[in-house]
Amino acid sequence: MCLLVTDRRRGDAPWFALTGDTLFVAAVGRPDLAGQEGAMARTLDDSLHAKLLNLPDTIEIHPGHQAASVCGAGMERIVAETIAA
Ligand SMILES: [Fe+2]
Structure with a gap:
C-alpha cells in the first residue's frame, strides 16, 4: 500500500508518497516474501510502472525501510528521495 499525500494549505x-515496502530509495520491494512470487511480481510491476513512476518528478517518496532491511536489496541509507531520483 502507498499513500499519496496532499497538504491543501x-x-x-x-506533496509526497508514503511508499511502504513497494518503492525504496534505490530499490524496490521483494515480491518473493509472501509465497506468491509471480502474482506479487506482477502487482509490484503494475504499482511501479502504472502508478508510482507516473507521479510528477518532484514528489518525495518516504519508504518504510532504509539500508539493512531484509525487505529489499540495495537500499540506500537515505530516508527520502524524489521520484525523479
Ligand atoms: Fe517491510
Whole structure:
C-alpha cells in the first residue's frame, strides 16, 4: 500500500508518497516474501510502472525501510528521495 499525500494549505498538487515496502530509495520491494512470487511480481510491476513512476518528478517518496532491511536489496541509507531520483 502507498499513500499519496496532499497538504491543501500548500496547494492542490500532491506533496509526497508514503511508499511502504513497494518503492525504496534505490530499490524496490521483494515480491518473493509472501509465497506468491509471480502474482506479487506482477502487482509490484503494475504499482511501479502504472502508478508510482507516473507521479510528477518532484514528489518525495518516504519508504518504510532504509539500508539493512531484509525487505529489499540495495537500499540506500537515505530516508527520502524524489521520484525523479
Ligand atoms: Fe517491510
